[in-house]
Amino acid sequence: MHNGSTRRRALSSVALIALVAGACQPAAPRLASPGTSAGGATPQSPPAGSSAAPATGAIPQGGTLSIAWASDLQHLDPAVMYDTVGISAVRTMFEAPLSYDLTSTKLVPLLATALPLISADGKTYTLTFRTGVKFVNEDGTVLREMTADDVVYSLNRVLDPNLKPTPSPVASAFFGNIVGAADVIGGKAKTASGIKMIDASTVEIDLVNADATFSNILATTFASVVPKEVAGEDTAAFDAKPVGTGPYLLKSYTKGQQATFVANKSYWRAGQPYLNEIDFKVGVDDNAAIQQIEAGTLDLMGDTLPSGSFTQITTDPATKDQVVHHGLVDTQYLWMDTAQPDSGPLSKVAVRQAIEYAIDKDNILKIVHGAGTRAECIFPTDLPAFDPACHPYSFDVPKAKQMLTDAGYSDGFRTTLYTDTTDPDPKVAAALQQDLAAIGITADVVTQSFDTFLTTIQTPHAAPMGYVGWYQDYPDPSDFIDPILSCASAVKGGANQAWYCNKQVDAQAAAARGEVDSSKRLSEYQAIQNQIMTDAPWVPLYFQEHYTLVGKRVGGFTIHPVYLYSLRDVYIKPGS
Amino acid sequence: MTFDVHVVHDDPEVAPARRGSRAWRVLRRNPTFWFGATGVVCIVAAALFAPIITPHDPNIAFRREGLTAAGDPVGPSALFPLGTDELGRDYLSRLLHGARTSLTVGIVANFLATAIGLAVGSIAAFARTPRLRFGMVRGRSLEIPIPVENILMRTTDAVLSFPVLLLAIALVAIVGPSLGLVIVVIAAVLWTSTARIIHSRVVVIREADFIEAARAVGVAPIRILIRHILPHLVPIVAVYATLGIASTVLFEATLSFLGVGVPVPAASWGGMIFEHIGYYKSDPRVVVLPGLAIMLTILSFNLLGDALADAFDPFHWR
Numbered sequence: 001m002h003n004g005s006t007r008r009r010a011l012s013s014v015a016l017i018a019l020v021a022g023a024c025q026p027a028a029p030r031l032a033s034p035g036t037s038a039g040g041a042t043p044q045s046p047p048a049g050s051s052a053a054p055a056t057g058a059i060p061q062g063g064t065l066s067i068a069w070a071s072d073l074q075h076l077d078p079a080v081m082y083d084t085v086g087i088s089a090v091r092t093m094f095e096a097p098l099s100y101d102l103t104s105t106k107l108v109p110l111l112a113t114a115l116p117l118i119s120a121d122g123k124t125y126t127l128t129f130r131t132g133v134k135f136v137n138e139d140g141t142v143l144r145e146m147t148a149d150d151v152v153y154s155l156n157r158v159l160d161p162n163l164k165p166t167p168s169p170v171a172s173a174f175f176g177n178i179v180g181a182a183d184v185i186g187g188k189a190k191t192a193s194g195i196k197m198i199d200a201s202t203v204e205i206d207l208v209n210a211d212a213t214f215s216n217i218l219a220t221t222f223a224s225v226v227p228k229e230v231a232g233e234d235t236a237a238f239d240a241k242p243v244g245t246g247p248y249l250l251k252s253y254t255k256g257q258q259a260t261f262v263a264n265k266s267y268w269r270a271g272q273p274y275l276n277e278i279d280f281k282v283g284v285d286d287n288a289a290i291q292q293i294e295a296g297t298l299d300l301m302g303d304t305l306p307s308g309s310f311t312q313i314t315t316d317p318a319t320k321d322q323v324v325h326h327g328l329v330d331t332q333y334l335w336m337d338t339a340q341p342d343s344g345p346l347s348k349v350a351v352r353q354a355i356e357y358a359i360d361k362d363n364i365l366k367i368v369h370g371a372g373t374r375a376e377c378i379f380p381t382d383l384p385a386f387d388p389a390c391h392p393y394s395f396d397v398p399k400a401k402q403m404l405t406d407a408g409y410s411d412g413f414r415t416t417l418y419t420d421t422t423d424p425d426p427k428v429a430a431a432l433q434q435d436l437a438a439i440g441i442t443a444d445v446v447t448q449s450f451d452t453f454l455t456t457i458q459t460p461h462a463a464p465m466g467y468v469g470w471y472q473d474y475p476d477p478s479d480f481i482d483p484i485l486s487c488a489s490a491v492k493g494g495a496n497q498a499w500y501c502n503k504q505v506d507a508q509a510a511a512a513r514g515e516v517d518s519s520k521r522l523s524e525y526q527a528i529q530n531q532i533m534t535d536a537p538w539v540p541l542y543f544q545e546h547y548t549l550v551g552k553r554v555g556g557f558t559i560h561p562v563y564l565y566s567l568r569d570v571y572i573k574p575g576s
Numbered sequence: 577m578t579f580d581v582h583v584v585h586d587d588p589e590v591a592p593a594r595r596g597s598r599a600w601r602v603l604r605r606n607p608t609f610w611f612g613a614t615g616v617v618c619i620v621a622a623a624l625f626a627p628i629i630t631p632h633d634p635n636i637a638f639r640r641e642g643l644t645a646a647g648d649p650v651g652p653s654a655l656f657p658l659g660t661d662e663l664g665r666d667y668l669s670r671l672l673h674g675a676r677t678s679l680t681v682g683i684v685a686n687f688l689a690t691a692i693g694l695a696v697g698s699i700a701a702f703a704r705t706p707r708l709r710f711g712m713v714r715g716r717s718l719e720i721p722i723p724v725e726n727i728l729m730r731t732t733d734a735v736l737s738f739p740v741l742l743l744a745i746a747l748v749a750i751v752g753p754s755l756g757l758v759i760v761v762i763a764a765v766l767w768t769s770t771a772r773i774i775h776s777r778v779v780v781i782r783e784a785d786f787i788e789a790a791r792a793v794g795v796a797p798i799r800i801l802i803r804h805i806l807p808h809l810v811p812i813v814a815v816y817a818t819l820g821i822a823s824t825v826l827f828e829a830t831l832s833f834l835g836v837g838v839p840v841p842a843a844s845w846g847g848m849i850f851e852h853i854g855y856y857k858s859d860p861r862v863v864v865l866p867g868l869a870i871m872l873t874i875l876s877f878n879l880l881g882d883a884l885a886d887a888f889d890p891f892h893w894r
Binding site for chain 2: 287312445446447
């Protein structure tokens with residue numbers, strides 16, 4: 001799961017969340033509205049990475065692109081990679097059966113020739129794969145052609161409990177619904193009986209229960225196809241020597257400094273890759289990155305614009321045309337421990353509802369420079385199931401005070417509010433502290449480094465309140481309920497910071513997840529959302545928007561709702 | 577600074593007082609003293625009267641007037657003489673209250689550090705290696721030497737060799753930030769230099785004739801230490817305590833800048849720089865002002881300390 005900021009989403013402790021159903025993947029920004037990317041940066045959109053092959057000649061080729069990140073790469077093995085920096089790198093080297101359209105969450109085939117054929121009962125998915133797709137070694141030589149057998153191997157590999165040093169964080173969350181997957185995860189079988197090779201280019205996948213989101217799972221980087229003879233159980237070895245089917249190859253990687261990716265000359269798709277080389281510079285301070293982009297020595301930065309220079313960059317005529325921003329499919333929220341030990345004040349629903357009325361969300365949005373949209377409920381605006389009618393609470397301090405008094409806390413109480421050090425999180429926490437003080441609640445703010453913060457929020461009842469964000473793994477409302485607001489996720493190492501557990505909501509969510517009729521399904525999720533908002537485990541604050549500065553010579557840059565930066569679609573403008 | 581022990585200790589009961597008046601004559605003529613003293617008085621006054629002279633509550637965010645439409649701090653105006661911070665709080669009020677934090681930490685932590693340093697240094701030098709006597713065993717007295725001086729001074733060396741900042745950060749990370757902890761942490765690491773200096777002074781003084789004389793007439797050791805040695809340490813303690821405040825203020829600012837100092841929402845100069853470092857280009861005011869406050873405070877205390885050191889230096893008396 002991810003927290004409050006888009007900057008430090010790299011999770012060193014992802015293994016801890018392996019148990020959580022559908023634990024979240026790093027920042028998954030979404031397209032806010034057509035044309036949100038600023039003019040100068042995308043003069044000419046290249047074809048979607050996953051749609052029909054581009055008209056060659058339209059896209060300039062060659063050049064070296066450099067991108068800076070504050071955090072280092074954690075993994076390059078797609079079976080275990082679960083962080084923001086990694087996803088951009090992995091998608092240059094690896095490909096999954098399906099993908100999303102360049103700027104939307106419309107599913108398109110990538111290694112498959114078409115979207116899967118789904119049986120009438122929703123339990124059997126049949127995929128046909130392209131021929132002529134090649135695995136290419138680091139030195140540029142062709143390993144061999146990819147076959148359906150590799151797809152079967154790759155999916156089983158994600159389920160493998162013997163992956164070293166840790167198994168995939170999403171094995172059961174994403175792939176546990178495949179027939180026989182539980183046996184593989186439990187170590188009782190080597191391969192799942194539900195993953196079958198029909199012929200050299202066809203794979204059939206059987207599910208235990210119908211699941212409307214399974215096609216999305218096949219578009220995650222975890223479903224990337226890897227060659228059996230190179231990718232073994234040692235993920236660290238594969239991290240160091242990744243071999244895939246993608247447009248770029250890892251040339252070198254110096255931990256903490258730089259990873260260099262070079263063009264795969266044997267890439268299966270005509271006209272790609274566009275660039276000769278992509279340089280990932282890691283451990284770069286945001287302010288330094290901005291300076292380098294302005295000076296033209298850097299092309300992209302992975303992180304969102306820091307507070308201090310936000311207004312300057314977005315309004316200065318010299319830089320404002322280079323700013324690209326998109327909403328993220330995410331919710332930033334204040335959680336409250338609904339199961340606070342010793343019948344603490346936050347365990348009372350009336351107290352939590354009072355706090356819902358006490359938070360000045362417009363002020364919070366203002367201090368983050370308007371980089372987002374005000375949140376009333378759980379599902380963000382660009383998630384299916386977003387409900388504009390959901391508006392259960394308003395900002396009303398006298399009412400909040402009255403409710404707190406009625407709940408027996410006329411003198412308020414003292415509590416602790418946790419946040420992490422990443423800008424602008426401490427600022428938001430300070431604003432929340434003031435809002436709570438206005439109704440008599442004294443909240444001591446504890447600001448922790450991101451890693452420590454993760455440990456705190458995954459420890460039962462260690463943090464009565466806090467500020468955090470959740471970013472989608474795939475565009476489906478189930479990803480905003482099962483991993484963070486279900487009873488199963490209210491466990492040590494889980495991502496349910498509110499320790500919220502409502503059996504009725506759990507039952508509704510299980511039913512909604514399996515529902516095949518999509519409109520019925522969405523209305524079921526809206527009902528779930530209403531129930532949760534009444535129980536008030538969270539005060540939803542805002543849906544974050546990712547702002548970044550793009551170098552002048554970069555073309556084809558967009559921010560994707562799921563993948564964040566799609567570097568395989570970026571090119572260097574001619575003459576620069 | 578050299579100390580002419582024989583001059584100083586001709587008359588131990590009178591010398592310190594006389595030295596004080598001589599020191600004042602030197603100080604009066606020293607412009608450095610007046611610069612330093614004026615600065616210190618201003619800062620102390622700002623800290624003492626902060627609640628009275630500040631235009632606003634330092635922790636109140638002015639959500640409409642205090643922030644621009646884009647969510648940035650506003651510049652100086654009639655309402656906010658030095659503008660606001662990133663949450664819309666009055667910057668002048670926060671700076672003045674920051675003086676309270678800095679001086680509270682500076683004075684309290686430094687007092688503790690000086691007290692510890694004075695105790696450790698003087699006891700180590702004066703006690704040396706006492707022998708504990710356990711009566712007679714087979715006609716001989718059993719004496720066990722306790723190397724007090726060695727134990728205390730080697731401990732001092734050990735603490736002195738810690739990477740101070742890392743130690744402080746680790747302690748704060750374990751216990752959690754609070755004003756009290758910042759004070760304790762600073763005192764716990766800064767007493768060592770005082771202990772070293774005091775120790776070296778007492779080593780000289782303990783050999784003086786008047787100490788020998790006091791021993792000879794049977795004055796109890798503890799009385800010798802308090803009545804005859806400590807008065808001679810007053811000048812050196814005054815100088816190092818004053819200089820120490822400067823380094824303590826800087827240390828507190830460093831801790832707060834690293835995010836392990838005084839917890840929010842309390843104003844602290846280091847914390848204010850930390851919170852606004854990203855504004856260094858777009859609005860340098862929010863970084864420069866607390867930086868200036870730190871600089872002026874440290875400069876004032878350093879000037880005062882230097883002037884005191886000069887005044888207590890025997891060579892200046894002539």
